[in-house]
Amino acid sequence: MSKQIPYKVYLTEEEIPKAWYNIRADMKTDHRPILHPGTLEPMTADELSPVFCTELVKQELNDKDRFIEIPEPIRDFYKMYRPSPLVRAYCLEKELKTPAKIYYKYEGGNTSGSHKLNSAIAQAYYAKEQGLKGVTTETGAGQWGTAMSMACGHFGLDLKVYMVKVSAQQKPYRKTVMETFNAKVTPSPSDTTNIGRKMLESDPESGGSLGTAISEAVEVAVTTEGYRYTLGSVLNQVLLHQSIIGQEAKAAFEKIGEYPDIVIGCAGGGSNLGGLMSSFMADKLAGKKAPYFIAVEPASCPSLTRGKFAYDFCDTGMVTPLAKMYTLGATYKPPSNHAGGLRYHGMAPILSQLYHDGFINEARAIVQSDVFEAATTFARVEGNLPAPESAHAIRAAIDEAIKCRETGEEKTILFGLSGTGYFDLGAYAQYNDGTMTDHIPTDEELELGFSAIPKVDK
Amino acid sequence: MSKQIPYKVYLTEEEIPKAWYNIRADMKTDHRPILHPGTLEPMTADELSPVFCTELVKQELNDKDRFIEIPEPIRDFYKMYRPSPLVRAYCLEKELKTPAKIYYKYEGGNTSGSHKLNSAIAQAYYAKEQGLKGVTTETGAGQWGTAMSMACGHFGLDLKVYMVKVSAQQKPYRKTVMETFNAKVTPSPSDTTNIGRKMLESDPESGGSLGTAISEAVEVAVTTEGYRYTLGSVLNQVLLHQSIIGQEAKAAFEKIGEYPDIVIGCAGGGSNLGGLMSSFMADKLAGKKAPYFIAVEPASCPSLTRGKFAYDFCDTGMVTPLAKMYTLGATYKPPSNHAGGLRYHGMAPILSQLYHDGFINEARAIVQSDVFEAATTFARVEGNLPAPESAHAIRAAIDEAIKCRETGEEKTILFGLSGTGYFDLGAYAQYNDGTMTDHIPTDEELELGFSAIPKVDK
Numbered sequence: 001m002s003k004q005i006p007y008k009v010y011l012t013e014e015e016i017p018k019a020w021y022n023i024r025a026d027m028k029t030d031h032r033p034i035l036h037p038g039t040l041e042p043m044t045a046d047e048l049s050p051v052f053c054t055e056l057v058k059q060e061l062n063d064k065d066r067f068i069e070i071p072e073p074i075r076d077f078y079k080m081y082r083p084s085p086l087v088r089a090y091c092l093e094k095e096l097k098t099p100a101k102i103y104y105k106y107e108g109g110n111t112s113g114s115h116k117l118n119s120a121i122a123q124a125y126y127a128k129e130q131g132l133k134g135v136t137t138e139t140g141a142g143q144w145g146t147a148m149s150m151a152c153g154h155f156g157l158d159l160k161v162y163m164v165k166v167s168a169q170q171k172p173y174r175k176t177v178m179e180t181f182n183a184k185v186t187p188s189p190s191d192t193t194n195i196g197r198k199m200l201e202s203d204p205e206s207g208g209s210l211g212t213a214i215s216e217a218v219e220v221a222v223t224t225e226g227y228r229y230t231l232g233s234v235l236n237q238v239l240l241h242q243s244i245i246g247q248e249a250k251a252a253f254e255k256i257g258e259y260p261d262i263v264i265g266c267a268g269g270g271s272n273l274g275g276l277m278s279s280f281m282a283d284k285l286a287g288k289k290a291p292y293f294i295a296v297e298p299a300s301c302p303s304l305t306r307g308k309f310a311y312d313f314c315d316t317g318m319v320t321p322l323a324k325m326y327t328l329g330a331t332y333k334p335p336s337n338h339a340g341g342l343r344y345h346g347m348a349p350i351l352s353q354l355y356h357d358g359f360i361n362e363a364r365a366i367v368q369s370d371v372f373e374a375a376t377t378f379a380r381v382e383g384n385l386p387a388p389e390s391a392h393a394i395r396a397a398i399d400e401a402i403k404c405r406e407t408g409e410e411k412t413i414l415f416g417l418s419g420t421g422y423f424d425l426g427a428y429a430q431y432n433d434g435t436m437t438d439h440i441p442t443d444e445e446l447e448l449g450f451s452a453i454p455k456v457d458k
Numbered sequence: 459m460s461k462q463i464p465y466k467v468y469l470t471e472e473e474i475p476k477a478w479y480n481i482r483a484d485m486k487t488d489h490r491p492i493l494h495p496g497t498l499e500p501m502t503a504d505e506l507s508p509v510f511c512t513e514l515v516k517q518e519l520n521d522k523d524r525f526i527e528i529p530e531p532i533r534d535f536y537k538m539y540r541p542s543p544l545v546r547a548y549c550l551e552k553e554l555k556t557p558a559k560i561y562y563k564y565e566g567g568n569t570s571g572s573h574k575l576n577s578a579i580a581q582a583y584y585a586k587e588q589g590l591k592g593v594t595t596e597t598g599a600g601q602w603g604t605a606m607s608m609a610c611g612h613f614g615l616d617l618k619v620y621m622v623k624v625s626a627q628q629k630p631y632r633k634t635v636m637e638t639f640n641a642k643v644t645p646s647p648s649d650t651t652n653i654g655r656k657m658l659e660s661d662p663e664s665g666g667s668l669g670t671a672i673s674e675a676v677e678v679a680v681t682t683e684g685y686r687y688t689l690g691s692v693l694n695q696v697l698l699h700q701s702i703i704g705q706e707a708k709a710a711f712e713k714i715g716e717y718p719d720i721v722i723g724c725a726g727g728g729s730n731l732g733g734l735m736s737s738f739m740a741d742k743l744a745g746k747k748a749p750y751f752i753a754v755e756p757a758s759c760p761s762l763t764r765g766k767f768a769y770d771f772c773d774t775g776m777v778t779p780l781a782k783m784y785t786l787g788a789t790y791k792p793p794s795n796h797a798g799g800l801r802y803h804g805m806a807p808i809l810s811q812l813y814h815d816g817f818i819n820e821a822r823a824i825v826q827s828d829v830f831e832a833a834t835t836f837a838r839v840e841g842n843l844p845a846p847e848s849a850h851a852i853r854a855a856i857d858e859a860i861k862c863r864e865t866g867e868e869k870t871i872l873f874g875l876s877g878t879g880y881f882d883l884g885a886y887a888q889y890n891d892g893t894m895t896d897h898i899p900t901d902e903e904l905e906l907g908f909s910a911i912p913k914v915d916k
Contacts, residue, residue: 006471007537013464079465080549080841091538091612109567111843111878153838154549173631173883179890180837379638380611383538385569420569422880425631432637 008085009252016083017251018075019067021243021278022059023350024236026285029357031063031236032324032349032458035311040456043321050222051229052237055126059237068240070122071129077121077154081110082244086252087417091381093401100404102397103260104417105249105276106384111177114387114419115272116147116232119241123230124151133226134158138188138213140167141341141389142174143419144232145183153181160227162188162216166207166336170426177423188213195219195317209333210344215317233269234314234323234348242275249414250279260291260414262400266392267295267304267363268341270348276416277360284359291414294400295355295363296392298371299440301334303327303347304363306446309356311456312346322456325352329449335439339427340368340388345449366395367438372431374398375421387419388427465548467710469541475709476533477525479701479736480517481808482694484743487815489521489694490782490807490916493769498914501779508680509687510695513584517695526698528580529587535579535612539568540702544710545875549839551859558862560855561718562875563707563734564842569635572845572877573730574605574690577699581688582609591684592616596646596671598625599799599847600632601877602690603641611639618685620646620674624665624794628884635881646671653677653775667791668802673775691727692772692781692806700733707872708737718749718872720858724850725753725762725821726799728806734874735818742817749872752858753813753821754850756829757898759792761785761805762821764904767814769914770804780914783810787907793897797826797885798846803907824853825896830889832856833879845877846885 024031033042048057059068070078089102107115127135134157139145145161152159161183168175168187175185186192188208189199195215199206206212214231221229232238253259263280265273273295284290295304303326312327314320327346334343347355354360368388375391377398378384386394397415404411421428430436482489491500506515517526528536547560565573585593592615597603603619610617619636623645626633633643644650646666647657653673657664664670672689679687690696711717721738723731731753742748753762761784770785772778785804792801805813812818826846833849835856836842844852855873862869879886888894 007534008471010468013466076548077841080545087538090534111837111841113880117841150841154841173887176883176887176890177843180834180843180886182838376638379569380640383535383569383575383608383612385635385638420880422571422878425634428638429631429634432634 005088005256007090008087009256010085011083011248011251013079015251016075016078017244017247019069020240021247021282022062022065022068022240023278023281024063025066026282027353028285029353031353034321034323035456037313037318037321051218053126053130053132053228056123056237059240060235071125074122074125081117083248084109086249089382092378095377095381096398096401096405098401098405099408099410100401101410101412102401103414105245105414106417107245108387108417108420112143112147112150113422114143114147115242115245115275116144117150118244118275119232119238119271120147120151122241124148124155124157127228128155128157132228134160135228135230136160136217136221137230137232138162138210138217140164140210140343142167142171142423143341146174146177147232148230149178149181149183152183159183160220161185162190162213164188164208164210164213171423174423188216190216193219195319209316211316211330214315215319218315218319233271233344234346236350238271239274239348239350242271243278245275245416246278246280249276258412261411262294262413263291264294264296264393264396264413264415266342266389266416266418267297267347267351268389269344270351272416272418274348274351281354281359293360294396295351295360296396297363297365298338298340298342298392299365299367300338301343302365303345304355305365308450308453309352310453311458312453314346322454323349325349326355327453328446329452331452332449335441337437337439338368339430339436340371342389342392364396366392367440369436369438371395372436385421386417387421388424390416390418463546463714466543466545467714468543469706469709471537473709474533474536474541475702475705477527478698479705479740480520480523480526480698481701481736481739482521483524484740485811486743487811489811492779492781493914495771495776495779509676511584511588511590511686514581514695517698518693529583532580532583539575541706542567544707547840550836553835553839554856554859554863556859556863557866557868558859559868559870560859561872563703563872564875565703566845566875566878570601570605570608571880572601572605573700573703573733574602575608576702576733577690577696577729578605578609580699582606582613582615585686586613586615590686592618593686593688594618594675594679595688595690596620596668596675598622598668598801600625600629600881601799604632604635605690606688607636607639607641610641617641618678619643620648620671622646622666622668622671629881632881646674648674651677653777667774669774669788672773673777676773676777691729691802692804694808696729697732697806697808700729701736703733703874704736704738707734716870719869720752720871721749722752722754722851722854722871722873724800724847724874724876725755725805725809726847727802728809730874730876732806732809739812739817751818752854753809753818754854755821755823756796756798756800756850757823757825758796759786759801760823761803762813763823766908766911767810768911769916770911772804780912781807783807784813785911786904787910789910790907793899795895795897797888797894798829800847800850822854824850825898827894827896829853830894843879844875845879846882848874848876
């Protein structure tokens with residue numbers, strides 16, 4: 001029998017990557033630029049700098065440098081919670097009676113509860129370095145807002161969070177965590193912005209959407225002295241920072257002499273999947289042996305599987321730049337019974353392009369009762385309560401492992417366990433008491449969102 | 459400059475201890491036996507076996523064997539979340555401008571959210587091995603019930619949890635977590651037991667107490683075929699299982715060539731402090747160089763600092779055996795504004811004896827607003843949201859580090875970060891919005907509890 005692979009593979013602190021991997025430098029197809037919402041021309045660094053920190057604008061537009069050095073204060077912060085473990089799911093394999101080897105990269109062990117901290121600490125650092133007073137952001141399920149709160153708390157930077165109102169109501173404790181780290185949390189839509197007031201006028205009972213919260217946070221950033229805006233997904237800079245996940249995962253596999261056959265990540269805006277796949281996708285782009293990539297999304301918010309590949313706004317208020325991406329339309333809202341996260345209408349342009357070009361092999365949409373069934377199985381056997389977002393990837397990993405049981409193939413499966421479920425217990429309670437329902441939008445329901453996608457001839 | 463000590467010191471999986479350390483074998487003073495509640499004679503294994511699993515009864519009564527081998531299925535489970543990291547709190551040191559070196563042993567990184575899992579998985583394993591159908595237990599703040607749910611979920615064992623009613627109301631999501639792992643949760647006092655019904659008759663509005671929940675869980679265990687009772691603290695067997703914390707901590711210090719001058723643990727029933735100090739206390743009992751030990755407890759539940767060292771019941775219903783311990787009386791309830799955990803009326807007999815004999819150097823009681831102030835500081839600089847229980851130890855560690863700043867001493871401080879604060883956000887919300895108050899019981903208030911302590915001439 002070969003040497004037993006440990007349950008958890010850790011890198012040393014010295015082995016934490018010292019640079020982020022910029023996948024754009026390796027992408028074959030031109031990465032389409034983001035467009036100015038007024039002129040529809042590619043946005044320049046000057047036009048972006050009222051919105052984002054100067055250094056982050058450079059990163060957003062950088063498609064040349066394969067590696068960008070991680071500043072030492074960020075690396076020091078990473079050392080407080082990284083490297084994250086690559087875990088061999090021995091108990092899940094046994095439960096499924098599969099010959100497959102299942103691994104997961106666990107990003108939920110830090111206080112923010114998810115991988116989002118990897119980019120949050122970078123964005124807070126650059127804001128602090130630039131001498132800003134504070135930043136704004138939005139949050140849906142609360143993972144990003146929590147991460148950004150921790151990051152700003154660490155650097156002593158002010159933070160204003162616009163939180164999707166329905167989430168704020170469902171998850172009051174997310175607000176408490178953010179406040180504990182000194183953030184100011186406002187349910188969105190709110191009466192603190194022009195866009196929020198407009199939304200409230202047309203629908204006073206609105207539960208909000210991520211797109212609206214983005215509009216509010218951007219408005220406040222560009223109209224408040226010493227502030228900039230931060231975003232937890234979708235952007236090139238975010239996928240850049242999240243590349244640390246995939247770099248670490250690949251290095252951990254090298255340590256044990258393995259390489260994954262399949263890489264599975266949940267995909268909302270794309271930060272988790274984009275991070276997890278980074279170094280493996282580099283192999284594929286270089287024409288080397290590479291895994292089969294699966295993006296998993298909710299059936300109720302199916303941007304990759306049922307969306308259009310088109311230029312669209314990143315927000316509902318249509319104040320942000322336009323990005324070429326798979327989108328359900330900026331006005332799309334998941335059905336009200338949707339309990340998990342991953343509720344963004346679009347998908348990161350980098351991932352959209354890679355999917356469009358066939359480098360991401362497959363996108364798969366899953367209904368939430370199947371997601372929570374997988375989450376519960378995983379929690380019981382592996383002793384780890386997953387975030388509903390991450391459980392999308394677990395579902396696909398379980399399904400792939402069951403296929404291996406049927407074919408007898410000993411595939412090596414890697415999935416991203418991007419967060420903990422501690423803050424999603426309302427959804428678990430629904431699942432436990434049998435009140436959770438599924439809803440797959442009809443084509444007619446999706447048409448409403450599509451009709452809001454602007455016609456752009458690029 | 460000397461070699462930089464990493465932020466997190468990990469042992470390898472092979473270095474996880476293969477045996478628990480049984481401190482009773484080294485204790486100088488006779489460890490007083492537990493007494494039968496009827497006869498007041500030392501309880502025999504036969505008398506204990508309707509309550510506890512056979513193997514756990516043996517462990518409970520074992521004062522001879524210094525080491526007890528950890529069965530392989532338990533070691534395999536440990537590998538899913540252990541070894542836990544020994545963390546150097548560089549950012550806290552910087553914040554405090556102290557020459558002290560501050561370390562914490564972090565036990566909150568598993569899904570149960572605390573160190574309790576170390577004993578839960580052992581107790582569930584022995585119950586399964588004995589062929590039992592299920593076990594019962596009680597939980598206060600919810601840490602132990604969550605840990606026991608995970609452990610039983612893993613081994614497919616039924617679990618009935620009696621949860622202190624006021625906690626169940628304050629923390630509905632704790633119930634959800636337990637149910638996700640398949641446990642049946644009943645708020646206590648309940649109408650499912652004789653003792654519960656009696657309590658409800660005398661006070662229909664009762665919010666319950668840990669002592670009452672214990673009574674209910676024991677009653678159900680001894681009256682239900684194929685069931686036994688499990689307990690998360692106080693008992694010798696629990697401190698035995700928790701010795702893995704201290705053994706790992708000492709081994710990690712050896713790896714970096716350090717040894718703590720001060721060891722600080724929060725103490726409710728004593729499971730955390732008992733575990734953390736284990737191998738260091740072994741040094742002291744052997745007459746070697748050893749740390750200064752500090753037990754920290756809430757000012758509103760001050761068993762060590764203001765309790766009596768006497769034989770007392772472990773539960774309010776007075777059905778359990780009597781133990782010689784520091785106690786506030788089995789009827790004692792912390793004031794209703796008490797928000798943290800650590801609400802047990804007594805202290806583990808092992809710790810009580812060690813404190814009585816001067817081996818634990820100091821016990822310190824802290825009011826909750828000081829506890830949450832320390833928790834918030836720690837969370838912001840270290841990026842880790844602590845459980846209120848653990849924050850008692852943080853408070854003392856901060857105070858000791860500040861003393862070092864004043865004296866210039868470079869002491870090495872170790873404290874136990876026994877759990878995460880994810881499930882205590884109601885208490886954090888109180889602290890954040892300024893509605894948290896402190897209450898130090900008067901001598902008269904304590905007299906009420908003392909008057910219920912039985913007169914035992916031993």
